[in-house]
Amino acid sequence: MTQTPVSTIRNLGPAVEAACTRAGIHSAEDLRALGADAAYRRMVAAGTRPHFIGYYVLHMALQGRPWNDCKGAEKAALRDAFDRIKADRAADPDQPSDALAAFLDDIGLGPARRG
Template sequence: MSEASIDTLPGIGPVTQGWLSEAGIHTVGELRAIGAVEAYRRLRFMLPRRVSLNALYALEAALRGCHWLDLPQTVKAALQQEAKAIEEAFRRGGVTRCAL
């Protein structure tokens, strides 16, 4: 696992780095281990009004070493579906495993 700081990834600026740090993601290896979608889910939960779909694109692009505008349309479409599922889960609220 890479111990390099998140800010060594392309497209990850100080604001996003700060958000990731608040979410407990400090290294490139940690981000790779959980993936862009899980990192986005955590950020959306923490900062729902500040984190947009572009953050998910940026995280995925950073892990791929490119700019988010250069992500293939198929990748963007898959990420949009993931983001939609996350939004729907947040709207439904927490799911309990036992009867109350």
């Protein structure tokens, strides 16, 4: 089966593709199979800094919708889910603090630079 790059999904560019690769998500097919929540959790665990816009853009992209199509109750529900992902990350003792992660990134040892 042919593997399609993540960046071929509408509204997902090279930065999301790189974050997916760091998280072990190597194709659009892998991303679709995981779904937005599981994929975003993996991305955060691999060092992607949690950001609500990125989270809901991923949801919209996997639904084939414009990135800014999320509104009202749907957006509020996604915010709640995003907040749970952030809380889970913060509660994980194996995850460095944001300050430590930023420092490690500054000196070249952050997740994006590990082999």
